[in-house]
Amino acid sequence: MSRAVGLPFVLFLFASLSAIAFPARAQDAERVRIHGSQTLGHALVPGLAEAWLRDIGYSDMRIRRPRPALTEIHASRDGQPLIVEIAGSDSAQGFTDLVEGQAQIAMMARRPNAAELDAGWQLGDLGSQDQEFVVALDGVAVVVNRRNPVVRLDFAQLRRLFSGQSRQWREFGGNQGEVRLHLDPGAGAVRDLMNDRVMLGTAFGEAQRHRNARELIAAVAADPLAIGLIPIGEHYGDGTKPVAIADGGRAIAPTRTEVLSEDYPLSRRLYLYGGQMMGALSRSFALYAMTRAGQRAVARSGHLAVTLVPGRERPVSAGPAEYRELVGGAVRLPLSLRFNFGGPGESGVAANVFDSRAVRDLDRLRSFMALPPNRGRRLLVVGFADASAGSTMAAMMMSNDRADLVAQELMSRGLRVEQARGMGTALPLAAALPGGARNPIAGDAGSRYRNERVEVWLL
Structure with a gap:
């Protein structure tokens, strides 16, 4: 073989072997596979994964997108490669992949339904804090022009408005004029939540479309007859205001406290789920999402982090006089502790009486x-029950029991509880159904689950 022919051949052979070796190395690299809801897969989980990899010592990070809705984060530590594979589709596909072993973690914008729990029985206790991770919250705010006198709407009214079935503001207590709808087609999470909770199969009516939430807000601010939907967390601006929303209970405005407490009816949890035999790296990632560093990454992605932030004292006008007097001068903390009911037989969740978020909130x-500003301060614990308890007396006893249970948990952690008190069925958040049945409008969270809760106030 001549030298002129031999050198190109050697170079070709070397390049061929290198091309074969690189995919083999990527193929041999350990993978953390995270599949499911595109709401989480678009920005939240990739940002969280990058922060996690940096914090546990990985470097040389490279982001690749082999196809739409698939993100791969390649990194290495001590010469060992790792790929975090984030495949966005929907919650159902993520859970299916978890059951079939195609993913170690499922991203879901809801809890698994009964059929999914049956299919995934071998995964273990998917309601326990070891397998269910509430990583963030999101939600929908309904905004109108600041000059619009309408201040509250219920789910049925929202459905009539956004389907175009009702076209006149005077039907809702507004001024004379035809309703003008505004939507952001790119806000998929907004559309999904509205479909699940409000529209219930009814199509959206004709609306003006905008490229983003800021354009939508500007359009509503310029039109006294406009109404629009934006993600929770967007700044309303001077010309618009959010509307309080009711789901069979009291109307609640989307303040930070009401959204973080999940009392606002158009808010929802975003979950990560893992099987009981999660690998070490997968579990490390899920647990990192629960830390303050992980929640800072969640906030950077544009979602609402599940953290405790200082509130501020504000007058309380809702509820019976006894309740208003009890919490007067106290500051509501941005959480509502909620409970599991009957374990796998009824709800498919943990035997622990607290749900997974409540365990972590405690x-x-x-x-x-x-924290220094809070040391030595006292807490006030207020419990509520659902009307499905059967009678006024039974509901009062249940709410007292729930309040006492939370107070005991707090005191066991060294915290000072000034008083624990039940308020029965006062201040319901959702319409109670016979026997604690699920409210179809409330989506994944049944009426009993939403109403049976415990508030914590700072004195």
């Missing part, structure tokens, strides 16, 4: 009260 409360 620990967050301990850390929050350890």
Whole structure:
């Protein structure tokens, strides 16, 4: 073989072997596979994964997108490669992939339904804090022009408005004029939540479309007859205002406290789920999402982090006089502790009486009260029951029991509880259905689940 022919051949052979070796290395790299809801997969989980990799010592990060809705984050530590594979589709596909072993973590914008729980029985206790991770919250705000006199709407009214079935503001207590709808087609999470909670199969009516939420807000601010939908967390601006929303209970405005407490009816949890045999790296990622560093990454992605932030004292006008007097002068903390009911037979969740977020919120409360401004301060615990308890007396007893249970948990963590008190069925958030049945409008969260809760106030 001549030298002129041999050198190109050697170079060709080397390049061929390198091309084969690189995919083999990527193929051999350990993978953390995270599949499911595109709401989480678009920005939240990729941002969270990058922060996690940096914090546990990985470097040389490279982001690749082999196809739409698939993000791969390549990194290495001590010469060992790792790929975090984030495949966005929907919650149902993510859970299916978890059941079939195609993913170690499922991203879901809801809890698994009964059929999914049956299919995934082998995964373990998917309601426990070891397998269910509430990573963030999101929601929908309904905005109108600031000159519009309408201040509250219920789900049925929202459905009539956004389907175009009702076209006159005077039907809702507004001024004379035809309703003008505004939507952002790119806000998929907004559309999904509205479909699940409000529209219930009814199509949206004709609306003016905008490229983003800021353009929508500007259009509503310029039109006294406009109404629009924006993601929670967007700045309303001077010309618009949010509307309080009712789901069979009291109308609630989308303040930070009401959204973080999940009392606002157009808010929802965003979840990560893992099987009981999660690998070490997968579990490390899910647990990192629960830390303050992980929640800072969540906030940077544009979602609402599940953290305890200082509130401020504000007058309380809702509820019976007894309740208003009880909480007067106190500051509501941005959480509502909620419960599991009957374990796998009824709800497919953990035997622990607290749901997975409540378990972590109790620990967050301990850390929050350890901060210098809060040391030595006392807590007020207020419990509520659902009308499905059967009678006024039974509901009052249940609410007292729930309040006492939370007070005991707080005191066991070294916190000072001034008083624990039940308020029965006062201040319902959702319409109670016979026997604690699920409210179809409330989506994944049944009426009993939403109404049976415990508030914590700072004295």
